[in-house]
Amino acid sequence: MNIPRLEASVLTDRPRVERVPRSHLSLELGHLYMEDLLSGPDALRRHFARIRPWAEFVLGRYANRRVSTCFLVDEYFSRIRKPVELIPELLEAAEREGITLDYVARESACADAGQVSPAALVLERVVPDPPPGTDGTRPPVKETGWLTNSEGMAGTREPREAMAGSRGWSPPRQNDARLHSICVDVQLWDEPDGERRWSCAFLAAVWQLLRLGVLRDEGKAIVTPQRWPREKAYPDEWHDLPPVVQLSERAHPFAAFRTMTVLETRFSDVEAAVRLILGQVAVDPVVIGQIREQAGREGIDVPDELVRRVEHVFTDHL
């Protein structure tokens, strides 16, 4: 009798990671600080009137592709306006200008989305940019709440060197400098009353990652937009509102392969910090694989680098 070739294998289970539907582009229709929103409905209408040509231009470029629009309400640092007043104002202002607003999100959800803190998850995925000479023998600098692109900046100087300050000045150096450096330090959080307060830049980076649909907790998507019926009144408190609210019935998916954010130039520092942070975040490789596969199926090109999926337009001629 011939003995057949015997094969047996035991494989570890593959992680189950939720897939999310994706648009081609997530377009953010500008940003306003809470104090800007105090100026009332006229200010909002002016905002959308000025952003409209940009939105139309982008939508034209993405004709026949899926684009969803969104707006982030800045209510993490102050909550002077209530959702019950502000959201109808926003909707009305956008509608009057002929702009479809698909999703409204609250910034505090980037810090705390109920079951999970997206910001805390992102912090765990930061892989700091190593200065030349980093060979892995020294344990990574304990989290200081700062992230940098350079050596000789916040948190990277050895105590011995810091004390040598009086012996002369040595310039910081950008880790990937060619000839000259542009050194940037970004604060991610502080703890004023023993409680962690995330920086605006860090929350804005988390917001970009939510729009890219790359964050998971134990394989589950952490933010799922919830439909809000038109006739239903908005709550008095922001925390009674879902993290991301879907406003228009026929909206394309909230998450997208790429994001584009149109902003006034006064936000350029914050967004430079956002790009520095995004350049040092490594997300779950399974999610990256899923996106690659999804993009391949649709015949579109998605860069390997997360930060290159994020585009900004700065203009004051909104």
Place this chain on the structure above:
Amino acid sequence: MSSPTTSEGLLAIGEIRTGFLHHSTEITLEEASDLLRLIPGEQVRYASRPRPYAVSPETLTGVDCTMPSARGRRVRGVGTVASRVTLTGGRVLQSCAYTTLVPSERGHRLPWSHYLGRPGAVEYLGRLEPDDAAAGFAEAEDGARGIGLGAIAEQAMNGVQASALLDGGLPLRAPRGSWRWAFQDGGSLFRFTVVPDGTRLVRLAVPGGRVDDLLDLVEDLALHDWLLGTVETILERAAPGSGSTDRMLRNVRPLIGHILHHWMPAARVRPELLPLWEALDRVHGLTRQWDISVDRVRDQLAVDTVTMLVDTVALLNDTVKMLGQEKPVRRRG
């Protein structure tokens, strides 16, 4: 983590550490998933057969340093090292830090996001000779290694051992096992060196192997080599045949309780790599030495049991005799 084949990457290098989990009992798969969740929110993979095995998610460490070289060449490399921790049988902890060395397309350092887009790879800026780098890393005792993969593996292991979920107890004392390896694509090479501090160096060249699979293979070899080394150390300590039965039993009992049942060669090696495992085992003689050691433990236990029985019987006889002598005394009382 993407798993490049060695052909894509020319050369993969890594270090493995093996030791007992600092906990007095074997832990369950559920506890292992909590313990190995190195990145909150990411998942631990596990299998319960043929024996419990759990793998942590991979973490990344950035490096920008000199690449290994046997001839002292100084080539700079920039990129990330992947590390993971595994737990076998709820008891044996292994950490591994590794990376694939690939040529840079540009010749100068790029923005950091570029390297995070290719996790687990270090791009070298300049001319690197894979043979020289592999030899510098995993052949010469004192070659210039440049990259601290050992330190990264140790940090990963120490991080787990420091977990509040563990009670710090040890079933028995055993030295930490240390392996350093280099895989190259193509050719056919297996060069195994043991350096005086006990570190094992392995150079392996096979055509078209996937780094993930070869890593499983070397991890499995390192695990069994460490089990064997631990049994031998304890047998030496127990000095069978010359020491007291009591001392022998005190030393050997934990071997039976904590070590012997973990021996399951090639349990998680891909079927197509089994012939390689077997060939390596033939050269290295792991299974042969293991069988001898286990036989020695069992023989010694048998001999000691017999000795103990003989002693007990003799003692009983003596007691019976004594009682016999005592009887008249009692009668007299």
